[in-house]
Amino acid sequence: MNNVTRYQNAALQYYRDLTGSSYLHYGYWDPIPAPSDELTVSQLRVAQEKYATHLLSFLPTDIHTVLDVGCGNGDNAIAMLEKGLKVEGLAPDPLQEADFLERTHGKAIFHVDTFQEFVKDPQKYSPQLTYDLVLFSESSQYMSPEMIAEGSATVVKSGSYVLLADMLRKDPEYREGMFSNCLVNSDLHKEMEKAGFKLIKTDDISAHIAPTLDICVQSFQTFGVSTMKYIANLIAIAVPPIYKVLRYFLGKQTKKLITEGLQASNLFHKHLCYEIQLWQKI
């Protein structure tokens, strides 16, 4: 496993511990809370449950087999199995594999690898030659638009679908910062069309995910910043030389990251959107 994958896995595990749930996505707040409303972690959990229901309402009725790319701990897969679909999960994370298999009770297969590796030789992984739908639920940001488009085209046949839900860059000039790993929406459209897909449904749910950013920033402001200050004070008192060295190396960088983190919601509204897109191979 390379460093980037290890880092992503650690970040996802942290998010899981923080929310106390198996979900690894932003959720779907419905109704959208008013700006003056206090946001709570239990409301976030409800939003996370509503996300699967809303996302899966986009599944076409004429499908039987699904490849869930970046399936996480299996929440979407469980909901799809309950709908009678045949599901295969794919993610490069052995921890997620264990959770996914336990929670789907052996009713779904899991492939421990990246989509990039999977599409090089899909038959090595699965007897399934093609799928009726490929799902990317908040996993598109780990791949290039070309990989999503061309990779999907190799595992679907004409008439089959790609369902994608993620944060996307509406501003292609936004190239540096915490959300710059999100795909540029216009690039994704260009590559999907080039690979023979047609957009048949889209839903901009930016306003329904934004409260999750707000609650993360609020918690960070309340607990994160004060905890970091407390630890820094302890180190400064207990071991001043270490504090000096840490401050020298981490001071500026940490300040920059904190300032950016507190601006997460503003950055999102200015440069990004969150869309659900249903594409069909023609």
Ligand SMILES: C[S@@+](CC[C@H](N)C(=O)[O-])C[C@H]1O[C@@H](n2cnc3c(N)ncnc32)[C@H](O)[C@@H]1O
């Ligand atoms: C934010 S989580 C989303 C999980 C789940 N789909 C959901 O909606 O809750 C991102 C997922 O993508 C997976 N992932 C990361 N890089 C990947 C890659 N190159 N190929 C396939 N999956 C990847 C992660 O391991 C994780 O399962």
